Amino acid sequence: MKETVFAAALALSLGSPSAFAAETADVVVVGAGAAGLSASIGAAARGAKVILLEKTTDAGGNTAFAKLGLNAAATPDQAAARITGDSPTLFAADTIRYGHQINDAALVRAMTVTSAPALAWLETLGAKLCLRITPVGSEERPRLMAPCDGTAVGPRLIQVLKAKALQSQVDLRTQARATKLILADQKVSGIEVQTPKGRYQIKAKAVVLATGGFAAYSALVNQVHPSLKGIAPVGFRGATGDGLVIARAAGASLLDLDQLEIRPTVSVKGNVPIEEALRARGGILLNKSGKRFTDETGIRDIVSQDILKQSGHSAYLVIDSEIFDADKALQTYVDQGLMKRCGTVAAVAKAIGANSAAVKSTLNRYYRAYDRKFDQDFARYEMRVRLDQGPWYVAAVKPGVLATLGGIKINDRAEVLGSGDTPIPGLYAAGEVTAGVQGGNMMPGNGLTDAVTFGLIAGAKSAAYVGKTGL
Ligand SMILES: Cc1cc2nc3c(=O)[nH]c(=O)nc-3n(C[C@H](O)[C@H](O)[C@H](O)COP(=O)(O)OP(=O)(O)OC[C@H]3O[C@@H](n4cnc5c(N)ncnc54)[C@H](O)[C@@H]3O)c2cc1C
Structure with missing residues (x-):
C-alpha cells in the first residue's frame, strides 16, 4: 500500500x-x-x-x-x-x-x-x-x-x-x-x-x-x-x-x-454505468466523427483516458443484435432511453451525429479486422463478433468514478x-x-x-x- x-x-x-x-x-x-x-x-x-x-x-x-x-x-x-x-x-x-x-x-x-x-x-x-x-x-x-x-x-x-x-x-x-x-x-x-x-x-x-x-x-x-x-x-x-x-x-x-474504481462507459444520460462486459463481448467505441480510437478491451484507465481525449470527452458504444439478443437485461437500457436501436448503419451514424460514409467505412474496416483476426489500428485481439448483425444499438457514454x-x-x-x-x-x-x-x-x-x-x-x-x- x-x-x-x-x-x-x-x-x-x-x-x-x-x-x-x-x-x-x-x-x-x-x-x-x-x-x-x-x-x-x-x-x-x-x-x-x-x-x-x-x-x-x-x-x-x-x-x-x-x-x-x-x-x-x-x-x-x-x-x-x-x-x-x-x-x-x-x-x-x-x-x-x-x-x-x-x-x-x-x-x-x-x-x-x-x-x-x-x-x-x-x-x-x-x-x-x-x-x-x-x-x-x-x-x-x-x-x-x-x-x-x-x-x-x-x-x-x-x-x-x-x-x-x-x-x-x-x-x-x-x-x-x-x-x-x-x-x-x-x-x-x-x-x-x-x-x-x-x-x-x-x-x-x-x-x-x-x-x-x-x-x-x-x-x-x-x-x-x-x-x-x-x-x-x-x-x-x-x-x-x-x-x-x-x-x-x-x-x-x-x-x-x-x-479509483473507474467505469469507462457510464451513460451520458442518467449517469448509469453501462455493463462493462459489452465491450469484451464485441462492442466497439466510436467518437463523434464515427471513428474508433482505442482497443475497447484495454484496461479501464487507458480506455477512459482515450474517451476523455475525444470531442465532448465522450464516445458512443456500439453493439449489434448478436450481442444484444444474448442478454435480455439489455432491453432495460433501451426502455430507459440510454441505448438507441438503429435499424441501419445510416441510423447508427445519425444517432452519433456523424457522417454516414465515415461510420460505414469504420465498420467495414472492423469487419476486415475480424475476418483476419488482426486489428491493425488498435491491436485489439479479442473480437468475439463481426458486429455486422443489424439492428445495432448505440449508447452515448463517458468515463466515471464509481468509488474511491x-x-x-x-x-x-x-x-x-x-x-x-x-x-x-x-x-x-x-x-x-x-x-x-x-x-x-x-x-x-x-x-x-x-x-x-x-x-x-x-x-x-x-x-x-x-x-x-x-x-
Ligand atoms: C452506481 C453505484 C453502484 C454501486 N453498486 C454496488 C453494488 O452493487 N455492490 C457493492 O458492494 N457496492 C456497490 N457500489 C459501491 C457502494 O455503494 C459503496 O462502496 C458503499 O455504499 C459505501 O458505503 P459508505 O457507508 O461507506 O458510504 P456512503 O453510502 O456514501 O455514505 C456516506 C454518508 O456520509 C455522509 N457524509 C459525508 N460527509 C459528511 C459530513 N461531513 N457530515 C455528515 N455526513 C456526511 C454522506 O452524505 C453519506 O450519506 C456502488 C456504487 C455506485 C456509485
Whole structure:
C-alpha cells in the first residue's frame, strides 16, 4: 500500500465554528450510509448513547445507488444451493486478486470473517436477500447476495438499517455536517457540527467516520489522477471526501488516494454505468466523427483516458443484435432511453451525429479486422463478433468514478492510525472513507460488504472504548 503525501486539495477547510451550545454522547457517528448506520446500531446495541450526523436531508449516500448485491462467504444460502468449499480464506484470496494484491490482508480477513455473521444480522432486520448462483465475475464461488424480489440492494439496506437505527434510539440528525474533530491530550473529545441554523459541538470520547468516498471531489480526483482530468462521479454527489479532511487534520494517515474504481462507459444520460462486459463481448467505441480510437478491451484507465481525449470527452458504444439478443437485461437500457436501436448503419451514424460514409467505412474496416483476426489500428485481439448483425444499438457514454478505494488508514479494529501506525485514541473509521480493504480494484459486491462489516466492527470497538460492552 502506498502512503499518501497529504494532497494540497485536502487542505480545504470545512469551516470553523464561532459559538456553540455543547451537548454529549458516548459515540458520534458521521455519515448515514451502510457503514455509519451499521456502526450506530452496533454501538447502540452495546448500550452507548449514539448521535448519527448526516449532512444531507436523509440517510443513503452512495449506498442508496448500489444495485447489484453484497458478498458473504460460507453462508446457509450457499449450503442450501450445494455450493461447497467456500470460506473466509477463499473469499479473501478472491478479494486480494481483484485488488491487484495491494490490499491490507488483515483488513480483508476481518471483512471476510465477519461477512457471514453480518449477512445473518441483515436478515434478522428483514433484508430478505437471496444468493445469486450465476457468478458475477471471476470469483471462486458464487457468494453475491441480492434482494430476493430482484430490486436494488442499496435502497433495501438503507430501509432496514435506518428503521433499526431509529428503533435502537440512535439520534439521527440530518442536515448536520461534521466539520472538525475536537482533541484533548491527543484523544478524541468531541466534534463540531454545521447545520443550516448554525454551529454547535458534541462532546464524545469516540467518533466513527463513515463519510464515504471522494469521487465527487473533483479537485482531489484531478490531483491524484491528472490523466483522468474531467472525469465525473457516478452516483452520489455528496461523496466529497469530508472524512479525509477531518481525519487528516487530527493527524490520521491517508493511503492509496490514487486508487479509483473507474467505469469507462457510464451513460451520458442518467449517469448509469453501462455493463462493462459489452465491450469484451464485441462492442466497439466510436467518437463523434464515427471513428474508433482505442482497443475497447484495454484496461479501464487507458480506455477512459482515450474517451476523455475525444470531442465532448465522450464516445458512443456500439453493439449489434448478436450481442444484444444474448442478454435480455439489455432491453432495460433501451426502455430507459440510454441505448438507441438503429435499424441501419445510416441510423447508427445519425444517432452519433456523424457522417454516414465515415461510420460505414469504420465498420467495414472492423469487419476486415475480424475476418483476419488482426486489428491493425488498435491491436485489439479479442473480437468475439463481426458486429455486422443489424439492428445495432448505440449508447452515448463517458468515463466515471464509481468509488474511491483509498482513504484513511485503519487497522482490523477499525481504529484510525496516525504517525507510526499508532491509533488515535477514540477515532474509528469504516466503509469507503478508509483504505486497504479494496486494494487497487473492487470485487463486485465488496463495497457494501466492507461498509456493513467494518461498520459493525467500528460500532462494537467504539462502544467498548467508552466502556459500553453490552446490554
Ligand atoms: C452506481 C453505484 C453502484 C454501486 N453498486 C454496488 C453494488 O452493487 N455492490 C457493492 O458492494 N457496492 C456497490 N457500489 C459501491 C457502494 O455503494 C459503496 O462502496 C458503499 O455504499 C459505501 O458505503 P459508505 O457507508 O461507506 O458510504 P456512503 O453510502 O456514501 O455514505 C456516506 C454518508 O456520509 C455522509 N457524509 C459525508 N460527509 C459528511 C459530513 N461531513 N457530515 C455528515 N455526513 C456526511 C454522506 O452524505 C453519506 O450519506 C456502488 C456504487 C455506485 C456509485
